[in-house]
Amino acid sequence: MNLDYEAIRKHTQQYWYIDGISELGGGVTLFLVGAFYLALELLPPSPLRAVLTGFFQPVIILALIFGTRYAVRKLKEKITYPRSGYVQYRERTSKRRWFVAVVSGAVAALTTIGITLVSDWVSVAVIPVICGFFISLLEFYIGSMIGVARFYWLAAIPLITGISLSLIGVSDQMAIAVLLGITGLIWMVSGIFVLVAYLKRYPLPVEGGE
Amino acid sequence: MSPAPMDVDRIIHEPARLHIISILNVVEQVDFLFLLGETSLTRGNLSTHLTRLEEVGYIQVTKTYRGKVPQTLYRITEDGAEAFKQYRKTMQDIMG
Numbered sequence: 001m002n003l004d005y006e007a008i009r010k011h012t013q014q015y016w017y018i019d020g021i022s023e024l025g026g027g028v029t030l031f032l033v034g035a036f037y038l039a040l041e042l043l044p045p046s047p048l049r050a051v052l053t054g055f056f057q058p059v060i061i062l063a064l065i066f067g068t069r070y071a072v073r074k075l076k077e078k079i080t081y082p083r084s085g086y087v088q089y090r091e092r093t094s095k096r097r098w099f100v101a102v103v104s105g106a107v108a109a110l111t112t113i114g115i116t117l118v119s120d121w122v123s124v125a126v127i128p129v130i131c132g133f134f135i136s137l138l139e140f141y142i143g144s145m146i147g148v149a150r151f152y153w154l155a156a157i158p159l160i161t162g163i164s165l166s167l168i169g170v171s172d173q174m175a176i177a178v179l180l181g182i183t184g185l186i187w188m189v190s191g192i193f194v195l196v197a198y199l200k201r202y203p204l205p206v207e208g209g210e
Numbered sequence: 211m212s213p214a215p216m217d218v219d220r221i222i223h224e225p226a227r228l229h230i231i232s233i234l235n236v237v238e239q240v241d242f243l244f245l246l247g248e249t250s251l252t253r254g255n256l257s258t259h260l261t262r263l264e265e266v267g268y269i270q271v272t273k274t275y276r277g278k279v280p281q282t283l284y285r286i287t288e289d290g291a292e293a294f295k296q297y298r299k300t301m302q303d304i305m306g
Contacts, residue, residue, distance in 0.1 A: 003225075005298070008232045011248070081276065085244025086283075087237055205243070 010147045015087055017148050019080045020194025025072040027187030029064045034181030036060055041173050079195075083202040125166050128175035132162020135183060150190060157186045213300050221266050222297045226251055227259050231286065231294050234269060239285035260284060268293055 016022060036057075043049040092100065135158035143151030161182045165175040222228055229249050233240065246256055263269045268290030272283045286294070 003228055003232060005232055008229070009236045012233055012236050015244075077276070081241070081243075082279070084247050086241040086276070086281070087244055088239045088283075090236075090238045 012087065013089075013146050014148055015084075016089070017146065017194075018084065019076070019198040020191035021072055021075045021080065022191075023154075023187050023194065024191030025068040025075075027184045027189075027191055028071075029068045029184065030180050030187060031184030032064050033061055034177050034179070034184055037173065037177035037180065041171075041177055079199075083198075083204055125169055127172045128162040128165040128170065128179055129159075130162070131176055131179055132158040132160075132165075135159075135162075135179070150194070154186060154190060158183045213303050218300055218304070219293055219297045221262065221268065222293060224259070226255065227263055228297075230256075230259060230263065231268065231290060234284060234286040235291060235294050237285075239272070239283045242282050242284070245284065263290070 040049060040053055040057075043052070136155045139151055139155035139158070143149070143155060158179060161179050162175075165178060170178060222231055226249060230245060233245065233248055242256070242260075245260070246253065249256060251259070260269065260271070264271050267287055270285050270287050272285070274281050274283060
């Protein structure tokens, strides 16, 4: 019996993305983070702005991430599991969790240091391109890990947006807000298209159970 | 010495059961509906294979409820994971 175990593993992992709900959730998070940065940028320098930037920024971002994760789980319970079945994926082992946390932290630190160093040497106008490149790289990595082709197309958007913002000459903080907002919006649109296609393909079964 | 074809675990070697156990080997647990979609078996056929795998202790079955709807969840046991690992090794050795 010749069975492609790797294909089965990938296909099972891809099931998480079958309905577009996770993209929709990710898109909402990115869009709201972008909107938050935009609001900060539009606020005149004041103690309120300092408090929002210093204290509320991580709190709001974490709240958005956890809130979206909860909403995605609830939506999947309502929409996906009754139509095409339930999968509980394996939790990452604590060793693997540490590895992911350390690598993510290192990438974030290197990106920040890189942008700071580069901003001294090159024009500030290039920063949106660099940010767009890193977001694209991350999306491309997700696409290659799970083998979902549409993530490659999605990966092109932040890079194109970053280059466009750079050419228009939008300031760096505003550019990051717009970059996140547009990336989030495209993810939401993609998620909605996938969800509509999924709902057409998987109507609610008439008979339940087994 | 390479293993003989009769050393192959017949329970796992059956194509439908091999497919089921391959899926269960990469997840924590799944429900019947998911396996139905992934394997493209009929309900009766899938049910028969799952019962066989449960009988030999390769999978664990949990009856529960999702809201008010009954739900049956399947997960691979340690014995099942070990048997699957051994099966793959045996097949690799036979194939060379």
